Amino acid sequence: MNQNILEMRDITKTFPGVKALQNVNLSVARGEIHAICGENGAGKSTLMNVLSGVYPHGSYEGDIVFEDGVVTFGDIRDSERSGIVIIHQELALSPYLSIAENIFLGNEQQKNGWIDWQKTNLEAAKLLARVGLKDNPVTKISDIGVGKQQLVEIAKALSKEVKLLILDEPTAALNDEDSAHLLDLMRHLKEQGITSIIISHKLNEIKAIADSVTILRDGRTIETLDLKTQAVSEERIIKGMVGRDLESRYPDRTPKIGDEILRIEDWTVHHPQESSRVVIDNAHLNVRAGEVVGIAGLMGAGRTELAMSVFGRSYGAGISGRVYMHGKEVKTHTVRQAIDHGIAYATEDRKKYGLNLLEDIKRNISAAALGKLAKNGWVDGGKEIVVADEYRKSMNIKAPSVSSLTGKLSGGNQQKVVLSKWMFADPEVLILDEPTRGIDVGAKYEIYTIINKLAAQGKAIIVISSELPELLGICDRIYALSAGRITGEVAIKDANPEILMQYMTQEKE
Amino acid sequence: MASINEAIGFLASRLRQIGIFIALLVIVILFQVLTGGALLQPNNVSNIIVQNSYILILAIGMVMVIIAGHIDLSVGSVAAFVGAMTGVMIQSWDFPWWAAILGGLVVGALVGAWQGYWIAFVRIPAFIVTLAGMLIFRGLTQIVLGSRQITPFPTEYRALGGGFLPDPSGGTSYLEWVTVGLGVLATLFLVVGQMRQRAARVKLNVEDEPLAWFITKLAFMAVLILGVTYLLSSFRGTPIVLVVLGALVVVYSAVMNRSVFGRHIYAIGGNLHAAELSGIKTKWVDFYLFVNIGVLSALAGIVFTGRLNSAGPGAGNLFELDAIAAAFIGGAAVQGGIGTITGAITGGLIMGVLNNGMSLMGVGTDYQQFIKGMVLLIAVAFDVMNKRRAARSSK
Incomplete structure (x- = not known):
């Protein structure tokens, strides 16, 4: 044998x-x-x-x-x-x-x-x-x-x-x-x-x-x-x-943190079908300009549900609580309102919720902010190409042209298209849900670099991730979520996997 | 050598779009031979256009609905209902012809709003809502009409369906020059428009269409328009409905390609969730889509009623199936997200030429149905297999 x-x-x-x-x-x-x-x-x-x-x-x-x-x-x-x-x-x-x-x-x-x-x-x-x-x-x-x-x-x-x-x-x-x-x-x-x-x-x-x-x-x-x-x-x-040494898996960054941009208070969300079930329980969080804030939590802790409920109530029912931008309370009852107030959410499931795989790169990039390219309801196709091509170059999207279908791109390049789409919408707060899921090491590094660049421009970034090393590698501050409650808030200098895991598994007393 | 490969690659990527034009061409040539030249006689070409105009109008609305991932089974009944309502407006309410047409379009919009409400806001599948609508508006047509036919209609009303643009020479000249003028204008419009678009794409460095192919395509389309112009002008001139149809095609193609609304339709059909999370007001887009097809159904009903000079309880029967078939033969995807106005029009013309050619040959309706069914099946099967092949080669 x-x-x-x-x-x-x-x-x-x-x-x-x-x-x-x-x-x-x-x-x-x-x-x-x-x-x-x-x-x-x-x-x-x-x-x-x-x-x-x-x-x-x-x-x-x-x-x-x-x-x-x-x-x-x-x-x-x-x-x-x-x-x-x-x-x-x-x-x-x-x-x-x-x-x-x-x-x-x-x-x-x-x-x-x-x-x-x-x-x-x-x-x-x-x-x-x-x-x-x-x-x-x-x-x-x-x-x-x-x-x-x-x-x-x-x-x-x-x-x-x-x-x-x-x-x-x-x-x-x-x-x-x-x-x-x-x-x-x-x-x-x-x-x-x-x-x-x-x-x-x-x-x-x-x-x-x-x-x-x-x-x-x-x-x-x-x-x-x-x-x-x-x-x-x-x-x-x-x-x-x-084929090369990666000195570090996470690019260096010197955070320049400014004033608070987004604050969420008393945020409670119920399950859309079973209205008695509390999915998010009285959550408070905030994020400041130039800051990268992580949300850690086990599967089912309610990370995506928290983000999507804030983003135009895309998830949940019986939502109560307040959302503040720059200290002023705002309404984010529809996705459009959330986007107009400067909030963007890049989904964890880009194929299901993020991209139109039947369309090309440029039409996906423009999808969330088509109004910026339009006059009286008519889209300026030339401008769209120019804008999309700038993103293709600056984000290093590997595709022959902006007319390539997104369905044919690799996971990392698809993710870059999703990020480009939200960068073009020019939000103040970017919520990134599992931004590096299913993409390879080299592309991950690029995504981290992009996140850093956005933070350096003064954007407030929230990163949701299942991988603790990733959160520890790129965030300034990390919230831990367990069973819908924020159980801990840790500054990066005090954070380590053990302490986070402890908060993430903390049961309700 | 490289440029030839490039050209072949380009043609392969556009196989579906080119394929359907070639299919139309082959069918035209086939029937031209089989009917001993009767198909392309001036009066017959004029007939094909007029006979199929209402299906083509419906196909425009239908392909938009299909791109968004819905379907509309009620268009035939709505067309009949609007035809009946305009009849009532003229005969019982003494509306002038133009007010009746306007009133008919408003009725269509209201019908569309009714169906759009259930589909967009109550979230009942369009298949169910429009199946119900098919019964509701057929029933209403019969209630409005009793069991009678309303006839006749004023000449101006009938012109929309069966009339021709006036001939200033009074029919004495060999070629009717209004038609010739329109044909030449349309050709110029096409050539200049296409060249400007190409120039813009070249400037932005995104042109992937080989120049030789561009010229061939343009020349072919110009010859086609001028050919039809010649045939029409040597019969009775331009059918009024052709002018209406041409305007609809130009406007709706622009809407689908260049307007925010059109983009949102493709976005919704391609990935509803992604569209919602991009801040697109998907419910309102759905709603307006059905208002739109309601108005187009009304227009089709008016054209049809005008052509027959009568509104009857059985009008518009099975129109929905012809319109749906046209959209799918024209390359619309069953799951939504893919399709074009010109594709649907070409699909509708394929069905129309098949009908007309077989009728000229004296083929019975039994065989006609059979052959049309096979054409629909083969066209969609070709699509599905083509897509599977593309998916495999890109893995």
Whole structure:
């Protein structure tokens, strides 16, 4: 028996005009957890799509050796039959079906064409126990959180007798607690003999869990590092990914903090459907000119809900409290009012809430402030191009022109379009919800630089983030949110992960 | 060599837009041959335009609604209702012809406001509201009319649907010069407008259209307009409704491309949430969209009533389906966010030429329905497959 469960040899995949992969080699030892790292566009997803048969045999060059022979997958079902299961970043679960139904979707437990419900639920319960999920198998997917949904996906993979499990950014949407649970589960599966490949941007996770890491850059294999036998620093991995030393992951900044711009008092928000549930409980916060203020909180703490309720009451019902700009109370009952008072909110989910992916860069950039380009209701198309092109250059949006569709850009470049859109609206307060989610290290650095530049212009910035190091790296002050209440406010000189985590998990007395 | 590749790449990216023009052209040539030249006889060309004018008017409103992610099933009933109401205004209330037309448009706007209210502010899906509207306004048409037909209508009213621009020579000259003048003006307007736009894009360095293609396209369009001008002027001149339609196309294309309102329609159809979070008043945009299609339905109803010189309870039946088909054949996306006015017009013309050509050949309505259905299916299937291919190659 071969010691390597998987060997991909000299894989080359060409798209019209682009070589997405060039002689990529990947060897995964049996029973290990193998990480794949690389900036966005480095070819990680393409490589996994080649492996799982999304790009069928014949559409690429090179060989895939799985277990003991060369395999030629025609589609995803072929690879799943061989025991390779890929779990994508965007989960593929049907929200209105139960956990058990989702697990056996396409693989129904049946007797002569009729579903055997008893067996379905019983087998599902066994699989759920293996992934450490205690929920009832008949619970609807829409009723459980993202973290648990991720576990259901893994249970689904286990039901297919998986030998090689591929996880694409599994913790991108998870909070720290759920992430930790997922990593534990991966170790557990490893003990059961399941080999895993994990694609992740989170280097601390990779260091914590992976046995080896393969780094891709620009469609080529750069190196494979053994993490078990040698000490490899995060900086070392980053160097491989970006091809240069990143002296610091967070650009330096000397804060110049001025007068208060935004203040929120007694802010209480109820759940839009269940009006008795308090989502935000009597929150107070403020932010000053030139200041970067962080909001830390676990998933479900109400971070996005707080931001969106302030931003034109886009979330929630039964909202009470006051919003002040420059010490004067203002109405922000609609998004338009909020924008007109100088508040902007860049969403955490840019594809769902931030961009029109069917439109090009310039039309997305102008969307929130089209009035600035219009006279009597008619848009000045020439001016729009000039403005958008300035942003394309200053924000370093990598696209052939401002007429490129945003749907075709990478995550980092899409995020820069979202930021450009709000910069063009020229707000005084910018609320950035997870501004670096799902984007690679190099682009993150650029986003931080942009944030610093905006602060230096005297804007007030609020950053919501799941990653504590990020908040600690860029903020001047951090609020901690727990179960809808602001449980702590820490100046950066006093802040550290432990103290923040303590506030973030503080229960109501 | 590089420029050829570039040109091919450009054409591929515009495949859908170019494809539909080519499809129209192929269909025209096909029927010209099959009917032994009858299709492009001057009187028949004039007929095609007049016969399809009300569907094309509806298609303009429909494609806008579809771009925003809605649908309107009520346009046929609304057209019938407005036709009936103008009849009542003229015959029972003694309105002059112009007041009846104006009144009809106001009725259309009110109908649109009614439906727009339920769709935009109560948030009932447009499919349901306009399905209800289809029944409501068909019912109202029959209530207003009883079981009678209202006829005749004043000559001025009928001119909108079936009339021609006056011929100052009294029909003695070989070519009617008002039409020739209009055709030449339209061509100049097109050429100068396109060249100015191109110059602006070149100046901003965003032009990706190869010059050779631009010239070919422009020359083709100029020949097309002048050809139609020639044919029309050797029959009875310019149908009045063609002037109306031309104005609508120019104005609405500009609205969709260059006005804030038009941009907001695309934004809503492309991503409703993002539009809302960008401060766009999405409810009001939806509301005005339905007011707009109400007015256009009214106009279509008036044109239709004028052409038939009668308002009947069964008028406008199934117009909605032709208008929807025109929008989708013209490249509108089922999920919204994508579509153009000119596309919908071309789609409507494809349906119109198919109808007319098959009728000339004596093909029965049974086969006509079958073929039109297949054309719709193939056009949308082509779209879907094209999109899938594009998505795969960009991965």
